[in-house]
Amino acid sequence: MGFTNSAEVSKYIGGIFETAFEDPEIGPKLVDTGLVVAFDFTEPDAVVVIDMANKAVREGLEGGAGGQPPTATMSMTADTGNAYWQGKVNLPLAMAKKKIKVDGNVASLLKLAPLGKKLYPRYVERLKSDGRDDLIV
Helix, strand or coil, X not given: XXXXXXXXXXXHHHHHHHHHHHCCCHHHHHHHHCCEEEEEEECCCEEEEXXXXXXXXXXXXXXXXXXXXXXXXXXXXXXXXHHHCCCCCCXXXXXXXXXXXXXXXXXXXXXXXHHHHCCHHHHHHHHHHCCXXXXXX
């Protein structure tokens, strides 16, 4: 079925970063990158911005108080983002096939990928606990 609106995209994909920031191993590593990454999704349209240094997740590019502009933007369908967080998308391959388009600091984003792998089981568990089996790839 897929995500029905931008709030769901933000809840689940933004939510995995909130989980990551709380993790004693992963959180400090994310913060140390200092990156601000925008995830620009289509189907449905949604923008989720992750400000690593400030441990902040926000919806939309408008930063509000102290919001930093993105250092990199990843564009993809929400289904691709959902599949990625379940470990079903190879990031370099998806970039080569233009399923994921990256603007900005590509090298720094690729360094984040190993940290993300540790979060796949938690993402899937959250979908299951919320009864969102329709989102499991």
